[in-house]
Amino acid sequence: MPHNILVTGGCGYIGSHTVLQLLLGGFRATVVDNLDNSSEIAIQRVKELAGEHGPNLDFHKMDLRDRAALEELFASTKFDAVIHFAGLKAVGESVQKPLLYYDNNLNGTITLLEVMASHGCKKLVFSSSATVYGWPKEVPCTEEFPLCATNPYGRTKLFIEDICRDIYRSDSEWKIILLRYFNPVGAHPSGYIGEDPRGIPNNLMPYVQQVAVGRRPTLTVFGNDYATVDGTGVRDYIHVIDLSDGHIAALNKLDESGIGCEVYNLGTGKGTSVLEMVTAFEKASGKEIPLVMAARRPGDAEIVYASTEKAERELNWKAKYGIEEMCRDQWNWASQNPYGYGSPETSD
Secondary structure, eight states, rough: OOEEEEEHHHHHHHHHHHHHHHHHHHOOEEEEEEOOOOOOOHHHHHHHHHHGGGEEEEEEEEOTTOHEEEHHHHHHHOOOOEOOOSSOHHHHHHHHHHHHHHIIIHHHHHHHHHHHHHHOOOOOEEEEEGGGGOSSSSBBBBBBOOOOOHHHHHHHHHHOOOOHHHHHHHHHOOOEEEEEEEEEEOOTTSSSOOOSSSSOOOOHHHHHHHHHHHSSOOEEESSOOOSHHHHHHHHEEEEHHHHHHHHHHHHHHHHHHTOOOOEEESSOOOOHHHHHHHHHHHHHHOOEEEEEEEEETTTTSOOOOOOOHHHHHTTTTOOOHHHHHHHHHHHHHHHHHHTTTSSSTTTO
């Protein structure tokens, strides 16, 4: 019998790619998503890409804060483990609307954990973030670095990590892996699924992609006076397929004995500057990206990249793709789907 995995937020960018890798890896996947910031079309496309494995995918439109609906799902289906992606994730919006973020991300997660416990499902892979490192004083970031979130979004990730650690301390039957992502980019090589943010993108690559397809006139670069190779901020970009495979590796790790509540960075271990990334995208797409230089954004760190040694050693996982492949696949998705899963009418 294949493992049956519940994937929360499985219609989102990382969720949809991970669901596809799960199906291709022989797992059954049940996706719950409230579609607040995602599209059901993504899951339909995942089903098509999965071919003969497509029937192993179920989708339920559901908000994790709806305890009755979640209880009903757990009562009708036995899950071997949960991968928890669901959550709001825009840093700027979280500063403007902190209560929305605390309600959605924290209350949704607490309800999920309570329902999991009451149905004896105590294996969890949680989608955390490198934002829990705040502004690291040195690089690369190891999993032992002091934790400090600098905005409400980051704090929800940090609180949930703490909740997971506390749950495990209270009940050693739990097996939990916290995955701290760095900067996911790229798309499935088919160009059929990819990142489709609502409104103005918060991250570099969806913004670059929207300039390349003509949806936005210029890319604003925040800060070109950092002490870096070209003055622009440096980040660890990771291909979304590598990231998805990291979740499969984490699921397999949950089957081992002696796992308590463990944390792993998922990145490439290499830093790339904003301008290096833009240049690589221009090369992949053949499009010029007009730039506007602006002042640093408050709260942006200068250089952040991961130490990936622990994940390589313990999960037997390593990122395979470089920025050339990330940009190639991102452009393949953008050029085929200039308006994401929508149309010019439905986008901003």
